[in-house]
Amino acid sequence: xxxxxxxxxxxxxxxxxxxxxxxxxxADLADRGLAEVVENIEQVVAAAREGRAVLALDGxxxxxxxxxxxxxxxxxxxxLNLSSPSAGGGELADASSAAALxxxxxxxxxxxxxxxxxxxxxxxxxHSLDDYLLAVDALTSPVVECxxxxxxxxxxxxxxxxxxxxxxAAGEMVARLEEEGLVQRGEHKDLxxxxxxxxxxxxxxxxxxxxxxxxxxxxxxxVAECHERARELAPxxxxxxxxxxxxxxxxxxRCPHGRPLDPAEARESARELLALSAVRSVGxxxxxxxxxxxRERLSALxxxxxxPGARLAEVTVSPAAGIVSFLIKGERRTISSxxxxxxxxx
Numbered sequence: 001x002x003x004x005x006x007x008x009x010x011x012x013x014x015x016x017x018x019x020x021x022x023x024x025x026x027a028d029l030a031d032r033g034l035a036e037v038v039e040n041i042e043q044v045v046a047a048a049r050e051g052r053a054v055l056a057l058d059g060x061x062x063x064x065x066x067x068x069x070x071x072x073x074x075x076x077x078x079x080l081n082l083s084s085p086s087a088g089g090g091e092l093a094d095a096s097s098a099a100a101l102x103x104x105x106x107x108x109x110x111x112x113x114x115x116x117x118x119x120x121x122x123x124x125x126x127h128s129l130d131d132y133l134l135a136v137d138a139l140t141s142p143v144v145e146c147x148x149x150x151x152x153x154x155x156x157x158x159x160x161x162x163x164x165x166x167x168x169a170a171g172e173m174v175a176r177l178e179e180e181g182l183v184q185r186g187e188h189k190d191l192x193x194x195x196x197x198x199x200x201x202x203x204x205x206x207x208x209x210x211x212x213x214x215x216x217x218x219x220x221x222x223v224a225e226c227h228e229r230a231r232e233l234a235p236x237x238x239x240x241x242x243x244x245x246x247x248x249x250x251x252x253x254r255c256p257h258g259r260p261l262d263p264a265e266a267r268e269s270a271r272e273l274l275a276l277s278a279v280r281s282v283g284x285x286x287x288x289x290x291x292x293x294x295r296e297r298l299s300a301l302x303x304x305x306x307x308p309g310a311r312l313a314e315v316t317v318s319p320a321a322g323i324v325s326f327l328i329k330g331e332r333r334t335i336s337s338x339x340x341x342x343x344x345x346x
Contacts, residue, residue, distance in 0.1 A: 127163050130204055130234070132173040135159050136183055136191050137201040141267060153190030202263040207242045208234060209255035212292075214245050216256045223256045223307075224298035257298075258289030258308030258344075270344065276324055277317065277340035284313045291342035298342075304333050306343055 029035035035055075038044050048054045139154040139162060160170035174191065177183040182197035193201060211230035215221045221229050237245070246252070246261075253261060260266040273288050287310045291297055305328045306312075312326040317337075324340040326333060 127165065127173070128235075129173060129176060131163065131231075132159065132170070133177060133182055133197065133201050134204055134208075135162050136174075136177070136193060136197070137205070138162065140191065140193060153186065153188055155190060159191070203239070204234075205263040205266075206261055207237065207239070209259060209261045210242050210246045210249075210252075211237065212255045212257070213249055213252050217249055217252075222299075222302075224295045224302060226256050227292050228295070254289075254308065255292075256308075257292040258287070259292070273344040273346055275341050276312070276315070276343040276345050277337040279315060279317060279345065282315050284311060285315055285345040286311050287343055288346050289344050294342065297339060300335070300339055301342065304335055304339075305329065305331075306335075312345070 026035065026037045030037045036047075038047065044054055136154065136159060139158050156170050156174050157167055159174060160167045163170065174183060177197070178185070181194055182200055184192050184194050186192050208227075208230050211233050212226040215226045215229040215233065216223055219229070255261060260269060269288075276285070276287075279285060287306055287308055289308055290301060290306070301307075310328060312328055315324065315326045317324050317340075319337065322337045323334050324337060325335075
């Protein structure tokens with residue numbers, strides 16, 4: 001890319017603290033003549049097609065801006081999540097020349113931190129078509145750190161990344177979902193659940209959450225493992241068997257992670273929640289639900305005493321330090337912002 005080309009920055013306000021940081025960094029670089037701040041996606045796409053590097057400044061870990069650019073075919077871009085101290089915002093803010101800024105724009109492999117986290121590899125059973133349907137559901141209706149339902153387009157590449165498979169493998173399975181009328185393509189080749197796809201995904205989600213209750217309450221597995229255990233058991237339970245399990249458990253209303261068993265209710269109630277990492281410092285919050293896919297995060301949260309229904313007092317969020325501290329049962333605890341992003345509170 002010619003050095004005369006000035007990179008384009010696409011700031012995302014995201015959560016208050018890191019959103020403000022994104023705007024500050026973008027304004028500083030623009031004032032120094034190193035960047036042009038552009039918020040209109042069509043202008044950004046046009047600039048990228050001219051050969052100009054594009055940097056996406058995301059104010060939350062959902063990487064909405066990065067996914068939006070992906071869907072428009074903008075590849076020469078680096079996404080910087082400013083909600084993390086290691087995101088590289090400081091390096092970008094300290095850039096003193098166009099050459100340094102161009103170096104920062106070198107394409108790199110991006111990972112989508114939250115929500116959701118890729119499940120642990122499982123060599124005992126390959127991913128089924130149901131797994132792919134649930135992956136599309138998870139990517140098209142997550143609640144991200146800023147507390148909003150993400151509307152960034154979902155591509156087959158994102159499904160491949162989430163499930164830890166090749167794009168070719170994901171493409172083949174997504175094509176099968178399309179053939180069965182469960183998924184359709186949007187304006188920018190993005191994946192969307194059809195009405196039938198939504199109904200099928202909801203049935204799978206309810207069954208999965210009931211089986212999670214079963215493996216914890218009846219089989220004695222820890223909450224950190226119940227997501228994987230339920231996935232292993234699912235093929236052996238038809239709808240009738242799942243409902244019998246639900247009855248035998250006393251008709252629980254929520255899974256061990258705190259999510260309502262009814263997927264529609266879970267989606268609607270999630271709109272009222274916020275990630276612990278995104279709250280402003282407040283007196284007290286109540287843990288509503290936890291991220292369900294990462295065994296490591298769940299284990300760490302359990303060790304910190306964070307479970308659905310737990311009350312956290314004197315919450316202090318320190319974005320610069322990347323930590324969140326709080327009182328739980330009278331004891332002061334501190335966890336990382338990345339870990340706190342796995343906790344939804346009210």
